[in-house]
Structures are given as C-alpha cells and as structure tokens.
Amino acid sequence: MKLKLLRDNHPLHEIWRRFKKNKAAMLGLGLLMIILFLAIFADLLMPYEKAITQVGANRLLTPSFEHPFGTDHLGRDFAARVIHGSRYSLLIGISTSFISLIIGGLLGAFCGYYGGRFDNIVMRLMDVIMSVPPVLLSLAVVAALGANLRNLLIAITVSCIPSTVRLVRSVVISVADQDYIEAALSYNASDFRIILKYILPNAMGPIIVNTTMSIAVMILSAAGLSFIGMGVQPPAPEWGALLSEARQYMFKAPYLLYFPGIMILIAALSFNLVGDGLRDALDPKLKN
Amino acid sequence: MNENLIEIRHLKKYFPVKEGHLHAIDDVSLHIPKGETLGVVGESGCGKSTLGRTILRLIEPTSGQVLYDGVDLTTLSGAELSKVRKDMQIIFQDPYASLNPRMTVRDLIAEPLLINKVFKSKALVYQEVDELMATVGLSKRLASAYPHELDGGRRQRIGIARAISMKPKFIVCDEPVSALDVSIQAQILNLLMDLQKDLGLTYMFITHDLSVVRHISTHIAVMYLGQCVELCPSKELFKNPLHPYTKALLTAIPVPSSEMRHKKIEVVKGEVFSPINPAPGCRFSARCTEHKESCKGYCSDLVEVEPGHFVACPNI
Numbered sequence: 001m002k003l004k005l006l007r008d009n010h011p012l013h014e015i016w017r018r019f020k021k022n023k024a025a026m027l028g029l030g031l032l033m034i035i036l037f038l039a040i041f042a043d044l045l046m047p048y049e050k051a052i053t054q055v056g057a058n059r060l061l062t063p064s065f066e067h068p069f070g071t072d073h074l075g076r077d078f079a080a081r082v083i084h085g086s087r088y089s090l091l092i093g094i095s096t097s098f099i100s101l102i103i104g105g106l107l108g109a110f111c112g113y114y115g116g117r118f119d120n121i122v123m124r125l126m127d128v129i130m131s132v133p134p135v136l137l138s139l140a141v142v143a144a145l146g147a148n149l150r151n152l153l154i155a156i157t158v159s160c161i162p163s164t165v166r167l168v169r170s171v172v173i174s175v176a177d178q179d180y181i182e183a184a185l186s187y188n189a190s191d192f193r194i195i196l197k198y199i200l201p202n203a204m205g206p207i208i209v210n211t212t213m214s215i216a217v218m219i220l221s222a223a224g225l226s227f228i229g230m231g232v233q234p235p236a237p238e239w240g241a242l243l244s245e246a247r248q249y250m251f252k253a254p255y256l257l258y259f260p261g262i263m264i265l266i267a268a269l270s271f272n273l274v275g276d277g278l279r280d281a282l283d284p285k286l287k288n
Numbered sequence: 289m290n291e292n293l294i295e296i297r298h299l300k301k302y303f304p305v306k307e308g309h310l311h312a313i314d315d316v317s318l319h320i321p322k323g324e325t326l327g328v329v330g331e332s333g334c335g336k337s338t339l340g341r342t343i344l345r346l347i348e349p350t351s352g353q354v355l356y357d358g359v360d361l362t363t364l365s366g367a368e369l370s371k372v373r374k375d376m377q378i379i380f381q382d383p384y385a386s387l388n389p390r391m392t393v394r395d396l397i398a399e400p401l402l403i404n405k406v407f408k409s410k411a412l413v414y415q416e417v418d419e420l421m422a423t424v425g426l427s428k429r430l431a432s433a434y435p436h437e438l439d440g441g442r443r444q445r446i447g448i449a450r451a452i453s454m455k456p457k458f459i460v461c462d463e464p465v466s467a468l469d470v471s472i473q474a475q476i477l478n479l480l481m482d483l484q485k486d487l488g489l490t491y492m493f494i495t496h497d498l499s500v501v502r503h504i505s506t507h508i509a510v511m512y513l514g515q516c517v518e519l520c521p522s523k524e525l526f527k528n529p530l531h532p533y534t535k536a537l538l539t540a541i542p543v544p545s546s547e548m549r550h551k552k553i554e555v556v557k558g559e560v561f562s563p564i565n566p567a568p569g570c571r572f573s574a575r576c577t578e579h580k581e582s583c584k585g586y587c588s589d590l591v592e593v594e595p596g597h598f599v600a601c602p603n604i
Contacts, residue, residue, distance in 0.1 A: 179386035182346055183447075186378050187400035187454065188370045201390040284390060284434045 018281040025277020031270035039086040051080035052235040081237040088238040093219040100160040108168025126162035134159040142230045171203040212275025216268030294320040299352035308565040312338040314514040325491040327505030335514040336494045340460040377451035381463035383443035387435040394431040424449040441472035513571040520597040530599045
C-alpha cells in the first residue's frame with residue numbers, strides 16, 4: 001500500500017515526481033541516505049569505544065574480516081572511526097552551511113532589495129571579511145575563542161557568510177528588477193510577502209546549488225582546521241582529522257587515506273547531485 | 289456629468305544621473321474624464337511609461353499633483369495609499385515579465401484578492417477567480433498552468449484578469465498589445481473595450497501605435513521628450529492636428545493605397561534631443577519645420593486654441 005502523507009495535488013508531490021525523473025539526483029539522494037544512515041545509527045553499528053580504544057598489538061593492520069577498514073597507528077578500529085567520523089563531518093558541514101545560509105541569505109536579501117546605505121555598510125563589512133584568507137580567519141576565531149567543536153562551527157560559519165551574502169544579494173537584485181515585482185506593489189503586496197513569495201522562489205536556484213556545494217567545502221575546511229589541531233580534538237574522529245593522521249603512514253598503510261578520502265568524496269558528490277536535482281525540480285519551467 | 293476622474297497638474301519626474309537630471313516627465317498637465325480613454329502616444333523614450341507609473345506612484349514624482357476623484361495621491365501614504373491602489377491598476381507591456389513564473393494562473397489572479405482580503409474565505413476567492421477567468425476568456429482547465437506554458441495573448445488575459453480582480457475604476461494600460469501579434473492585438477483590444485463598457489472603467493492607454501490609439505481612445509495626448517504637446521479628442525487629432533510634431537507623427541502612418549507605393553514618407557529630420565538637462569524652450573524646435581525665433585523662450589504650456597483642443601506651440 002502506498003503511504004499517503006499529502007493530498008494528491010500538493011505542490012510537493014509535483015516536485016518529488018520531477019525529482020524522481022532525474023537519475024543523477026536519485027543516485028545522489030541514495031548515497032546521501034547511506035551516509036546519513038551511517039551517521040545516525042553509528043552507535044548501533046559500531047560502539048564508540050571501538051573507535052577510541054587503543055590496542056597496541058593491533059597497530060596498522062591491513063583490512064580484514066575483523067577490521068574491515070584495518071586499524072590505525074594506535075591500533076583503533078578504522079571502520080568505527082570512519083563511521084563515527086561521519087557524525088562530526090556531517091554535523092559541521094550541514095549546520096555551518098545552513099546557519100550561514102540563514103544569516104547571509106537574510107542580509108543579502110535585505111541589501112539587494114532595499115539597497116542604499118544599509119547595503120553599502122554591510123557590503124563593505126563583507127569585503128573586509130573576504131580580504132582575509134578564510135583559513136586564517138577561522139584560525140583567528142578559534143585562537144580567540146578556544147579550540148572546541150562549537151567554536152570551530154562559529155569560525156567556519158563566519159568565513160562562509162560573505163560569499164553567501166554576495167550571491168543572494170546579486171540574485172535578489174536581478175529578480176527585484178522584474179515587472180512582476182512592480183505588479184505586486186501595485187496591488188499592495190507587503191515587502192515581506194514580496195521577498196518571500198516573489199523574490200526568494202525566483203532566486204532559489206543558485207542559492208540551493210551554492211548551499212549544497214558549500215556543505216562539501218565546509219567539510220573540507222573543518223578537515224583543514226582539524227589537521228592543524230584547531231578543530232575537532234583527539235581522540236574524537238573526524239574525516240579531515242583522520243586524513244591528517246593517516247598522512248604520516250601514507251606509504252606503509254595507504255588504505256588509511258583511501259577510506260576517509262572516499263567518504264569525503266562521496267559526501268561532497270551526493271550533496272552536489274541532490275542540490276542540482278532540487279534546483280531543477282523546483283523550477284516549473286523545466287517541468288515535463 | 290463629465291467630471292474628471294484623474295487630473296494631473298504640473299507633474300514632474302527627474303531622475304538624477306551623472307551629468308545632472310534626466311527630465312523624464314517635465315511639467316505635464318492632463319485630465320481624464322470618467323469612463324473615457326485617454327490615449328498617450330509618443331516615440332520611444334518620451335516618458336509615456338514613466339507617466340503611467342508615476343500616476344500610480346510606482347515611481348515617486350519629483351513635484352506636481354495627481355488628483356484621483358479630487359484626492360491628491362502624491363500626499364497619501366500607508367493605508368490610504370493602499371486603499372486608493374485598489375481602485376487603480378496597471379496592465380503591463382510584457383505579459384510574461386509581469387507574471388511571477390512560480391505561480392499558477394489561479395494563484396496569479398487570486399493574489400490581489402488574497403492580499404487585500406476582499407473575501408472572507410479562500411473558497412470564495414477561488415470562485416471569484418473562476419468567474420474572472422471566464423470574463424477575460426480564459427478556459428477553466430488553464431487554472432493550474434504556469435505562465436510560460438501559455439501564449440502571449442493568454443498571458444495578457446491573465447494580466448487583465450488580475451488588474452480587474454479588485455474592481456478598479458481606473459486602469460493604466462502600458463502598451464498592453466505591443467508585444468502581441470496583430471490578430472491577438474485585436475482580441476485584446478476588444479476585450480479591453482468590452483470590459484470598459486461592462487465595468488465602467490476609465491483607461492489611460494499608453495502606446496506608440498497610432499492605429500491602435502485611434503481605435504480605442506476618446507482623447508489623445510501626444511508627448512514629446514517628457515512634455516505633452518497636444519491634447520484633444522481623438523477624432524479631432526486625426527482630422528485637424530495642430531502641433532508640428534503631431535503632424536509629423538500622422539504623416540508617418542503608412543497608407544494602404546497603391547498610389548502611395550513609390551512616394552517617400554516624410555520623416556522628421558534630426559535626432560531626438562537628450563532628455564538630460566534640456567535647454568529651456570520648446571523641445572521640438574530644433575527639428576521643427578515651422579521653427580521661429582520666438583520658440584526659444586517658450587515655456588511650452590498647453591493652450592486651449594479651440595474648445596477641448598490644447599496645443600503647446602507659440603505659432604498657433
């Protein structure tokens with residue numbers, strides 16, 4: 001029996017129907033589901049102890065039935081570390097992207113729609129933030145606030161906001177110029193309604209793609225910070241941190257690089273595919 | 289009886305540009321009697337569209353007054369302005385750009401009704417939408433279509449349905465047919481005229497197409513570079529044009545006659561002046577065949593030379 005959550009003519013049905021037609025997007029969604037499944041049920045699949053218990057006798061074992069991904073230089077089960085690492089990486093990637101989308105999106109929409117002095121002040125501020133290399137900026141924030149997960153999130157979000165503001169502002173400006181905005185004004189639509197029902201839906205395409213792509217970038221930049229010891233603190237596993245630890249044993253145990261590397265690749269790819277598919281499904285012009 | 293629904297007094301709109309001010313509308317005074325259609329003609333860039341938008345205060349005027357039923361719109365704000373806007377609507381030139389591509393036909397027409405809370409329940413709103421679609425000749429099955437799926441004529445019908453949804457009294461038609469092909473133009477014009485009769489509408493019809501304006505207007509205003517140069521009843525304009533620019537415009541209408549085949553159409557010589565910081569005096573003087581010394585200082589106010597026939601030219 002088919003599960004029915006929504007009535008038949010609901011717009012979400014239509015979007016889902018169009019999304020389903022896109023094979024690449026469905027592949028991305030499938031991969032994303034697997035990663036999310038790993039992250040959510042990590043404790044059931046592999047107890048966390050296994051990821052942090054050091055067994056001296058088991059150092060750098062090659063993949064076997066007992067240790068599917070082998071063990072690392074401290075004898076910890078690498079499969080458990082990769083699976084639990086997905087929690088950190090996804091948490092960092094998704095939360096920072098969405099926070100910067102909300103803050104940057106609102107700022108950008110207001111700047112683009114109203115323009116004027118507010119726009120000028122905000123954009124110059126963003127220019128200042130953008131003129132500092134992002135890693136350096138994140139590093140400065142972490143150094144000032146202290147190295148832990150929360151501050152890592154703040155640091156990455158801050159460095160990501162300017163590009164979001166710029167993107168949203170530019171698409172809002174191009175949409176706000178259209179005749180249908182003027183039409184909406186002529187029948188008394190409020191600014192709030194115009195931004196929500198007219199501008200954002202029409203500006204959504206590039207914003208969705210940017211956000212899903214930035215999730216991948218965020219995972220990488222968190223990995224970079226963890227690599228220099230400013231991010232997720234050991235013994236907590238995180239894909240980037242796993243990569244940097246494995247780097248020292250690159251020739252002795254190359255599989256330690258493969259698994260987190262492939263996971264980052266799959267995660268980034270799946271977010272991009274889903275984002276692309278979502279953009280196409282949300283555009284009524286591409287309906288067929 | 290024939291009181292004026294719209295009265296424009298010395299309306300000005302200057303846009304600041306690098307070199308100074310662009311005089312889009314310069315001291316225009318017009319009036320539109322209730323239930324009639326004022327055609328506004330003029331070449332591209334003469335400020336026709338700006339005039340229409342300024343009347344609705346989609347563009348803020350620099351100075352001057354717009355009286356709607358005796359109320360000065362330029363001083364209104366907030367709730368009062370919203371109330372008046374329900375009575376004044378606009379139909380745009382590009383029927384595609386003026387419709388939100390993310391909304392279905394039903395939502396597009398319902399939007400003004402929902403925003404202004406005309407009806408108590410959504411069911412009543414959608415019932416009204418169905419009636420409006422029937423009125424403008426849109427079939428019911430199109431209700432859940434998106435604008436890009438329809439042709440230009442149907443899109444313009446959506447625009448018209450949306451404009452009349454709040455039962456306005458005055459509609460600015462900003463070149464509503466110039467983006468459509470000729471057979472559709474006729475349909476839309478007839479629809480607009482039928483609606484005028486049934487709903488008692490007053491139109492301001494902006495166009496550059498003289499044959500269209502002749503068909504639909506009762507009065508015609510001719511604009512040149514932000515100024516109104518001639519204003520008179522429609523028939524009078526075609527029979528007895530007085531301003532040199534109007535004469536030039538009328539000779540540019542192609543005549544469908546075999547005798548005219550090898551004759552060259554007389555065109556106005558010279559270029560249109562820049563509307564940025566224009567020199568005082570008659571703006572048409574440099575291209576005018578009847579140009580005299582006295583044209584230079586002329587302030588180009590409309591003068592009533594015959595009853596109901598206003599011209600801004602010192603030589604008449």
